Amino acid sequence: MTAKAAFYDVDGTLVRTNIVHTYAYYAMNRGSLSGIAGRTLAAAAQVPLYAALDLINRKWFNEYFYRAYAGLSEDRLVVLGQEMLEDVLKPAVFPKAQDLIDEARRAGCRIVFITGALDFTVAPLAELLGADDVIANKMQFVGGIATGKVIPPIIEGANKAHAIRDYCVKHGLALDQSFAYSDSFSDYAMLAMVGRPTAVNPDVRLRSIARAYHWPVLDLR
């Protein structure tokens, strides 16, 4: 049988949270009352800006958004990542997400999560749901402290497609036999890259594209 993979976007596809929820958790667990208040208020104040950037360009959104992590320590982020799984992500996993992953596993697919979120936030979820690999953004740390910059290339949009292609080449997987799952039109490039794209809980634009290109549409909610 040809080696193949199933690539899953995470936020909105497998879980109902997004990277803003994730950051809010970190902000709320800053460690000191002033830290919590400062970061939470700062994050709240910037919500309109985040929303506008996300609407205009996901890449700009990611770059700007991850600046908020500057100054947080790496070990703290990793520990909080584990706690966040229990507190935030696990309850937010869509009821049928595990079934979909299991079905791909039975079909002989390698399970790969591909997300614009930060790796330390996704790794525990990947372990829980049984993913073999995670392709995610990596925060730059200097002296164990986050700089707020993400190591390029930022995993989003077209870069997700490049990352999938590179991953398939590296692991000897057939791109045209592989699957990709996403909820967002911003992942069109990633979906178009594989032979078997599927829209999951799609937004209006992706649903329309999926119907036009005869892609299956799933609802995991």
Place this chain on the structure above:
Amino acid sequence: MRPLKTLKRLYDENNQVVVTEKGSPPRVIFSGEDFLLEDLPLGTRVVFARSPLQGVPNPKAAIRWALNHPEGMDPLHALLRPGMKVTIALDDISLPLPPMVTPDARQTVLEIVLELLADSGVDDVHLIVATALHRRMTDAEMKRMVGEKIFNAFHPDRYYNHDAEDPDGMVELEHTAQGEVVALNRRAAESDLLIYVNINLVPMDGGHKSVGTGLSNYASLRAHHNPKTIRDSESYMEPSKSALHRSSDRIGRVIDQHLKVFHIETVLNNRMFDGPTGFLGKREEDFTEMDRLKFQGLRYTLSKLPRVAKRKLMMSIPAPYDIIAVNAGATEACHEKTLEACWRQYSVPVQGQSDIVIWGVPYISPYNVNSILNPLLVQVMGLGYLFNLNRGTPLVKKGGVIILCHPAYDEFDPEHHPSYIEFFNRLLPETRDAMVLEHKYEQEFATNPSYVHLYRKGNAYHGAHPFYMWYWGENGRQHVGKVIVAGAENNHVPELLGWERTDTLAEAIDLARGATGRSASITLVKSAPILQTDVRL
């Protein structure tokens, strides 16, 4: 006016075959959600279904009698022990067509059987809809099928759809002597007694096919749902001449060795239409002025509606079927009696084959209840079901022409038929060869996790199902020289199916005559109501 003697020769009410002469009325022919009204060339044979047989006067009494006098088994009450584990499997929404007026025959049977089980101290009872690789029925459809009382008492924990892809929900029994995989729903396999409640609309259904197909999985179905088996079946509507049934029987016999199976088979008459649409079950010669008025009214209404609304309207008209026979007991002995009743209703003797055969393709098939008759289903209706509705000898001559009346619109239901869309748009442009399709693509579609997920959690047909639809047409494809779709609204759908198209039926007949000669014999089969031709050569 023609003399009475001529009229009697041309038509009498017990004759299912009428020859078109000057003055014969135009024929009402299904064309998807619409109707054609067509004058046919002189000499065209028109084959009609038999009149509906009288239903049993008291269905509940007939069911009780069958349960107490089963074929080849003890009466049902004698098989029951307090505390035993019983599973009742039911045919799914693909039967009957259109769905019957409530109470559905399955509800009538269940009300009696469940009462008997309760009286015998049997509480561990599950109801499973034997969907095989068909779509899951919706809650509303399930409720309609068994009635509110049973639905509320059993759903969802003890009344649910079969899941052929549940890794923990299937068990594999020993293979048949021919190496066919025998897989069965775990709950059914581990029960002390399996009761199968069936509806027999055509002779293809029932018997070993009920359990061996309805509660099995892809691995088991592959044994007979393949192009070779279909090619080896003279007609899969005639079990004695069908390799499909021989394979299904072998699988069923293995199941019967492992499990006590009690069948309850009901046979319906062909009363598909009544009331405002009752004229559709009549010969045009029998139309009253009121019937003609009703037809024109229906046609006018349909002409003013968008297709979605037409479909909704047509799907909302249930069929007033009557139960004409109830048989119970061991698989083969029970089914033999069922088939006898089927033949009485459906078999129509016809003398000789035709060069050209015309069928109207209606809006509904077993696979699109409450959905769209997409191009693959038009194909399966024409070259699969309608072509095979014979007793081993096709109505159309080898190399002859089939004319199908249907708009052949390029519409698919993404909820019910997602894998059909890919099959039609990706595979058919590459090849129409069923053997190549099976070898190269069937497994890929069957294991596609998106399609598996949509089958298990949505209401989609399994990823392998469009292949079965294509295989179902294999006999017809091998046999006929040409298929013409009269009234096709586009070029690409007929072309992808390997067919030709015309705007009108008259043009289609001209085109067919071009291939078969001006003296070609023509037969129109007026179906629905369903009939099965018994061609005498």
